[in-house]
Amino acid sequence: MTHSPDPFDDTIAGHMERSGVNRRDFLTFCGKLMAAAPFGLAITHAFSVEAVAAGLEKARRPSVIWLHFQECTGCTETLLRTSHPDLADLLFNIISLDYHETVMAASGYDAEAALHDAMDENDGKFVLVVEGAVPTKENGAYLTIAGKTGIKILEEVSSRAAAVISIGSCASFGGIPASGPNPTGAVGIDTLVKNKPVVNIPGCPPNPYVLLGVVLQYASNGTLPELDDKNRPKFAYDRTIHEHCPRRPHFDAGRFASQFGDSGHNQGWCLYKLGCKGPVTHAPCSTRHFNEVVDCWPIGIGHPCVGCTEQEVAFRIPIHQTVEIGRAVPPDTYPGIYGQSAAISPLATGVAGVIGGAAIAGGILASRKLGTRTPPEDDGSLED
Numbered sequence: 001m002t003h004s005p006d007p008f009d010d011t012i013a014g015h016m017e018r019s020g021v022n023r024r025d026f027l028t029f030c031g032k033l034m035a036a037a038p039f040g041l042a043i044t045h046a047f048s049v050e051a052v053a054a055g056l057e058k059a060r061r062p063s064v065i066w067l068h069f070q071e072c073t074g075c076t077e078t079l080l081r082t083s084h085p086d087l088a089d090l091l092f093n094i095i096s097l098d099y100h101e102t103v104m105a106a107s108g109y110d111a112e113a114a115l116h117d118a119m120d121e122n123d124g125k126f127v128l129v130v131e132g133a134v135p136t137k138e139n140g141a142y143l144t145i146a147g148k149t150g151i152k153i154l155e156e157v158s159s160r161a162a163a164v165i166s167i168g169s170c171a172s173f174g175g176i177p178a179s180g181p182n183p184t185g186a187v188g189i190d191t192l193v194k195n196k197p198v199v200n201i202p203g204c205p206p207n208p209y210v211l212l213g214v215v216l217q218y219a220s221n222g223t224l225p226e227l228d229d230k231n232r233p234k235f236a237y238d239r240t241i242h243e244h245c246p247r248r249p250h251f252d253a254g255r256f257a258s259q260f261g262d263s264g265h266n267q268g269w270c271l272y273k274l275g276c277k278g279p280v281t282h283a284p285c286s287t288r289h290f291n292e293v294v295d296c297w298p299i300g301i302g303h304p305c306v307g308c309t310e311q312e313v314a315f316r317i318p319i320h321q322t323v324e325i326g327r328a329v330p331p332d333t334y335p336g337i338y339g340q341s342a343a344i345s346p347l348a349t350g351v352a353g354v355i356g357g358a359a360i361a362g363g364i365l366a367s368r369k370l371g372t373r374t375p376p377e378d379d380g381s382l383e384d
Contacts, residue, residue, distance in 0.1 A: 063126035067099075067101075067132075068132055071177075075206060076100070082212070098121075098122070099111075128157055133186035136184075151192065164196050169203060169204045169206075172188050173230075174188050200227075241299070244286040247270045275322055281307040
């Protein structure tokens with residue numbers, strides 16, 4: 001590498017060089033990183049390996065403290081399954097994970113000492129990642145660790161952090177613990193932390209590369225990504241599942257699975273009628289699948305999206321209940337599946353004329369409240 005080793009320099013590139021990584025392997029690593037987490041990274045603005053390498057040569061390894069509260073550890077499990085980079089690269093080269101109850105060897109008093117040592121050594125500079133909701137009823141008595149409530153631990157640690165990342169739907173919005181009747185008074189982290197920037201990365205589980213993108217942007221230039229009104233990074237949550245769903249053409253053509261296992265379901269038709277929340281769910285699942293396995297995400301394996309990244313959808317609306325659709329008509333850039341041989345009502349024709357350029361099938365959907373197209377073997381329409 002062109003980077004000069006310095007014992008006091010803890011940049012990502014410098015650390016890798018001291019670990020024996022040569023320039024060729026470093027560039028290979030940068031290529032994998034760019035492919036895995038291209039969104040949100042200021043260092044990948046040029047979308048080239050050289051740009052990533054130049055950024056990592058300057059980016060310092062951030063200290064990360066990871067806390068667990070009311071959760072199932074599924075968010076940590078998804079982190080363990082990254083491969084570009086893998087967990088070893090992530091922990092030893094990209095970040096300095098100084099406290100994490102699940103993956104650390106220490107326990108008891110040693111674990112508590114590790115937490116306080118990490119805060120003292122990186123006071124005001126570390127990134128706090130929180131997994132799980134925090135119970136607030138009875139002054140937080142439903143969760144205590146080392147004799148302290150979750151509320152107290154969060155207050156102590158977040159007050160000394162540079163930024164806070166809520167990983168998963170439980171930490172972001174309360175998730176499953178906060179679903180009715182919410183007996184513990186569980187809340188998301190940004191309900192309690194008001195004096196630090198908080199980034200929400202909802203999902204059940206979230207994609208680990210979104211976390212990586214946020215941390216690397218912070219490491220490279222000390223900034224956090226642009227956030228939406230729910231404190232989610234826009235680079236990952238700016239579009240709905242519906243916009244990039246591989247089954248979207250079937251939706252536009254009015255072809256829907258009516259029940260699991262019917263002919264429409266077996267042919268990969270749209271899952272909206274089965275309760276898919278994709279039209280109202282902002283998430284990167286349709287473009288960034290899990291575990292680097294193609295189609296490893298709910299819709300990819302034939303199940304409707306449950307809206308786990310949306311505060312008012314997941315764990316509040318029944319899985320198989322349909323949601324309102326704000327835009328039933330496809331843009332004129334989408335090709336239709338069917339030709340124009342099907343009979344079209346005058347009303348549908350009028351709608352098609354008004355929308356000017358949208359597919360005829362989309363006009364039918366809009367005029368009939370998503371249509372009554374009958375597939376060859378069974379009724380896959382939205383109307384029974």
